[in-house]
Amino acid sequence: MVKDTLVCLLAGGAGERLYPLTRDRAKPAVTFGGIYRIIDITLSNCINSDLRRIFVLTQYKALSLNRHIREGWNMLAGELGEFVQILPPMMRVGEHWYRGTADAIFQNLYSIGSEPCKYVLILSGDHVYKMNYQLMIQRHIDAGAGVTVGTIEVDLADASRFGVAELDAQHRIVGWQEKPALPKPSPQNPGKCYASMGIYCFNRDLLIETGMADSEDPNSSHDFGKDIIPKLIEKGLVYAYDFVDENRKEAKYWRDIGTLEAYYEANMDLVSISPVFNLYDASWPIRTYQRQYPPAKFVFAQEGRRMGIAADSMVSEGSIISGGRVTHSIISPNVRVNSYTDIEGCILFSHVNVGRYSRIRRAIIDRHIEIPEHSEIGYNLEEDRKKYHVTDSGIIIIVPERRMFEEPE
DSSP states (O other): OGGGEEEEEEEOOOOGGGTTTTSSSOGGGSEETTTEEHHHHHHHHHHHTTOOEEEEEEOTTOHHHHHHHHHHSOOSOGGGTOEEEEEOOOOSSOSSOOOSHHHHHHTTHHHHHTSOOSEEEEEETTEEEOOOHHHHHHHHHHHTOSEEEEEEEEEGGGGGGSEEEEEOTTOBEEEEEESOSSOOOOSSOTTEEEEEEEEEEEEHHHHHHHHHHHHTOTTOOOOIIIIIHHHHHHTTOEEEEEOOOTTOSSSOOEEEOOSHHHHHHHHHHHTSSSOSSOTTOTTSOOOOOOOOOOOOEEEOOSTTSOOOEEESOEEOTTOEEESOEEESOEEOSSOEEOTTOEEESOEEOTTOEEOTTOEEESEEEOSSOEEOTTOEESSOHHHHHTTSEEOTTOOEEEOOOOOSSOOOO
């Protein structure tokens, strides 16, 4: 089964809702949990599912994403036909960028067709969850489906952000609403409905056939949820696969961290005493590329001197907490928190240096930023808005000024 499956991981979205973190990088390349990138979660799911033929379709601002995949995901055995291969936009069939998810696949049908496979698994590179894709592929085969859509039950109030499926007793999808204001509830659970996770398992021949037909439709928006899936439902070819969570917690965990608030909350969950998303499960490892840094260090324990300390936090390698205090925060590699500084509820990307006597709370600080001494951030939002990007919920986003050349992350 796995040898008959090709993975296409869509990683080309502009990520406007995560701006300004996506000003200079693709959304799947944004830091997550200190040492990871968002795309590492989906790629790890693939490796843990023993799927080892993976195309990564990139587009916008992909330099750091391409570098990360090249450096961190080249461990597969090419001589055995295994690969994680980047497919940049080649405009093989036209002179336009990807116009939608279905168009991204269509523009790469030449590459997909060149790989021997029966099934194509289409994934998104910007969701956080743990899933054994083999279970979904087996369900697809057993049902005799043309396409299987990964679904999860969500509250009706949240359904307007998703495609919503109506199922029959055999889990065949018989109705579809794309981002509905009034979604149809699940018959088994009236307070919830079945939402699409943006995960699709196609029979390859059907994918090629429908992709080509959609490309010639002038009225199509060339999107799976809006165009492809509704047309195939009419032919009775679409089934649903109810998400089985490998995270092994009481509630299923699947998050689209496409907004700054969702991104911040997902990271802050990681430093709670019992996080919902477990990074420490040895049976389902999350892989990434890590540069060679020395261990993290906490200094100044002398009598009368304020000691460097971190509590309810994650501190990555190469970082030095030098007489500062870090609470409920995530510190990425090679960060320096200097003396008499308080960091609370923050996400610090790599190569950040926080000057002495500073107070910072509820901030996301991008890489290669020097915070001057005596800075106060997060305590007066009106003043912060004059210098930084501040969300409606009061999260401060600090990004570097634009540079001519990109510094390594």
